[in-house]
Amino acid sequence: MAERFAVIDTETNWKNVVMSVGIVIAEDEHFVALDNTYIIIEEAAKVGGMYSYALNIKGKTPQMLDRISAVKVIKDYLNSFGIKSIFAYNASFDARVLPELREYSWHDILKLAAYKQHNPKIPPEAPCCSTGRLKSGYRVENILHMFGEEGYEEFHNALTDAVDELRIMRYLKYGIEKYPVL
Numbered sequence: 731m732a733e734r735f736a737v738i739d740t741e742t743n744w745k746n747v748v749m750s751v752g753i754v755i756a757e758d759e760h761f762v763a764l765d766n767t768y769i770i771i772e773e774a775a776k777v778g779g780m781y782s783y784a785l786n787i788k789g790k791t792p793q794m795l796d797r798i799s800a801v802k803v804i805k806d807y808l809n810s811f812g813i814k815s816i817f818a819y820n821a822s823f824d825a826r827v828l829p830e831l832r833e834y835s836w837h838d839i840l841k842l843a844a845y846k847q848h849n850p851k852i853p854p855e856a857p858c859c860s861t862g863r864l865k866s867g868y869r870v871e872n873i874l875h876m877f878g879e880e881g882y883e884e885f886h887n888a889l890t891d892a893v894d895e896l897r898i899m900r901y902l903k904y905g906i907e908k909y910p911v912l
């Protein structure tokens with residue numbers, strides 16, 4: 731049986747405090763969403779942030795919670811699926827703003843998606859560092875364009891971004907064991 735994992739994305743407010751969390755549950759080998767949840771942390775959202783306009787998405791009613799309740803709900807949700815591994819694009823950021831989830835193994839999607847030696851869709855002429863990482867143009871939106879989604883525009887909502895990040899994993903076609911652990 732394929733191992734289940736979670737893809738998490740966060741959006742932070744002007745004080746760099748998490749105001750929303752999107753989580754998608756998937757299985758290794760398939761990289762298709764099995765379930766998802768979306769949480770807005772009320773007190774942080776009231777502060778506002780760069781992506782406050784994207785807090786609400788059509789067709790999805792978020793859970794509106796305080797931080798302590800949100801962390802409990804997130805852990806209960808992850809544990810209900812037997813999740814041990816969390817994946818995120820630039821995972822060090824999400825792990826830093828959600829230190830309450832440090833018992834999970836965090837993996838970075840960016841470490842494969844933005845590196846020439848791991849992403850076959852990076853154009854040969856793209857400027858890269860000596861490590862193989864793109865010097866620029868490695869946001870989620872840019873990577874999805876490389877995989878043929880030319881008209882795609884990132885919405886900057888934690889849940890829709892987590893869905894996008896799972897899509898990048900599906901395009902890359904690597905098993906979850908290939909993604910570096912923080």
